[in-house]
Amino acid sequence: MLHLSLRQWEVFCAIAQSGSTVAAAQAIGLSQSAVSAALQQLEAGLGAQLFARSGKRLMLNDLGRSLWPQAQALLELAVQLEQATQQTEPSAPVVLRLAASTTIANHVLPAILTDFMQRYAQVQFEVVIGNTREVADAVGEASVDLGFIEGVSHWPALQALPWREDELVLIAAPSHALVAEAGHSPVTAQQLGNCRWLLREEGSGTREAVEYTVLSQLQAWPVAAVLGSSEAICTAVARGAGISCLSRVIAHPWIERGELAVLHSLLPPMRRQFSLLQRQGKQRSPLLQALVQACEDAA
Numbered sequence: 001m002l003h004l005s006l007r008q009w010e011v012f013c014a015i016a017q018s019g020s021t022v023a024a025a026q027a028i029g030l031s032q033s034a035v036s037a038a039l040q041q042l043e044a045g046l047g048a049q050l051f052a053r054s055g056k057r058l059m060l061n062d063l064g065r066s067l068w069p070q071a072q073a074l075l076e077l078a079v080q081l082e083q084a085t086q087q088t089e090p091s092a093p094v095v096l097r098l099a100a101s102t103t104i105a106n107h108v109l110p111a112i113l114t115d116f117m118q119r120y121a122q123v124q125f126e127v128v129i130g131n132t133r134e135v136a137d138a139v140g141e142a143s144v145d146l147g148f149i150e151g152v153s154h155w156p157a158l159q160a161l162p163w164r165e166d167e168l169v170l171i172a173a174p175s176h177a178l179v180a181e182a183g184h185s186p187v188t189a190q191q192l193g194n195c196r197w198l199l200r201e202e203g204s205g206t207r208e209a210v211e212y213t214v215l216s217q218l219q220a221w222p223v224a225a226v227l228g229s230s231e232a233i234c235t236a237v238a239r240g241a242g243i244s245c246l247s248r249v250i251a252h253p254w255i256e257r258g259e260l261a262v263l264h265s266l267l268p269p270m271r272r273q274f275s276l277l278q279r280q281g282k283q284r285s286p287l288l289q290a291l292v293q294a295c296e297d298a299a
Contacts, residue, residue, distance in 0.1 A: 006078055008042040009071045011035050012050060016060050016068050017141060069157075069279070072142050076283055094287060098127045099138040100148035101205050102230060103166070104274060105129040107249045109148065112298050116291060123287060131228075133203035139277050145288055147277035150205030150247075161276040161292075164299035168209060168270035170263035171234070171251050172243045179261045187265045189217050196224035196242035198233045206230060209272040210245045217267055234260060245270065 014024035014035070021039070025032045043049050050064035060068060100109055105127060113125055128138055132149045139147040139158055153160035170192070172179055178187050178195065192214070200207040215221050224242040227233050230250045237244050238259040254260040276292060278284075284292065 003045045004042060006075065008038045008045075009074055011038040012042055012064075013068065013071050013075060013142070015039060015051065015058055016064065016071075017143060019057055019059065021058070022056075069281075072279070073281060073283070076285075093122050093124055095124045095126055096146070096288060096291060097144040098125060098146050098148065099135040099144040100127060100129060101132050101135055101150050102129055103150055103206060103247045103250055104148040106231075107247070108164075108274070112295055115298075116294050119294075120287065120290070131201065131203045132205035132208070136277060139279060142279065145278075146291070149275050149277050151209050151272050151275075153275060153277060157280055159278050159280050159282070161278070163274045163276050163295060166272050166274055167248045168206075168213060168245050168272060169248045169251055170214070170243060170245050170265055170270075171237055171254075171260045172263050173238055173240045174258065174261045175240065176243065176261070178243070178263055187263055189265075189267065190219075192243070192263075192265065192267075193218040193220045195222070197221045198225050198227060198236055198242045198244040199223060200230065200233070201226055201228050204228075205272070206246060209270075213270040213272070214245050214267060 010028060011024060011030070014027050015021060018024045018027060021032050021035045024030075025035045028035075030038075039050075048063055050061060050067065051058040052061045098109075106129075109127070113127075117123055117125070128135075128144060130138070132151060135147040135149050136153065136155050136158060138144045140155060147158075148163075149160070150166065170187075172195075178191060197215075199210065225236060227236065230246050233244050233246060234251060234254050236242070238254060243263065251260055251262075255262060276295065
């Protein structure tokens with residue numbers, strides 16, 4: 001006979017994610033005493049502790065870490081069972097939590113989410129923006145329902161679904177010496193290696209793609225600056241700080257205004273994959289599946 005409740009597992013997951021009963025209580029709308037009581041009942045029912053206590057901080061122990069993915073899957077299944085008795089279009093507001101790397105969040109997702117909200121008026125979105133590594137962390141911690149990354153996933157516990165292709169372009173200020181030279185013939189790897197480069201930070205999908213497709217072809221690449229924003233790189237490159245390589249969707253407005261120029265080179269075509277990221281074995285709700293389908297249709 002089962003003595004453990006969904007509420008107790010919900011409390012367990014909330015504490016695992018937040019690290020305290022106070023934060024967990026705020027997240028799921030219970031009092032701290034109710035959260036503490038539910039945790040005590042859960043651990044008593046299992047006959048084992050799930051957290052290591054350090055002051056007010058609660059950290060998952062080995063048993064807790066092993067049970068966390070299963071508890072998350074249990075809660076997701078409960079939500080799906082409840083939604084299965086309702087229409088796909090919810091009658092009450094539903095929040096879908098997303099995490100997206102900066103290029104996708106700023107230049108690809110807005111149009112997709114706008115169209116989706118016009119179809120499903122009760123859906124609300126909470127979008128966390130970070131680099132690829134930060135998006136993967138958010139998906140792995142179950143703080144978001146779906147992630148959007150640029151490039152390859154390096155996380156075995158997460159499932160990456162290829163989504164759409166993105167083109168990378170070499171950019172420089174129109175006054176840069178290589179722009180004039182490129183008007184006569186494509187620039188060489190040696191010429192690119194002699195330039196000062198502006199790059200994204202470690203952990204960025206753009207940085208990884210540039211290292212793989214461009215920098216790996218050069219013998220050297222003097223780094224002028226490492227910036228945490230592709231838009232900041234565009235500004236610095238336009239002012240003559242050096243050259244860079246970014247997604248065409250980011251650079252396009254600057255190119256159209258004549259503030260940046262595309263450098264044509266002898267390097268192989270520079271493309272990368274955008275991917276959707278979710279936990280392995282995650283069962284999507286009908287609305288989340290509809291969003292995935294909308295993303296695939298937009299691609």
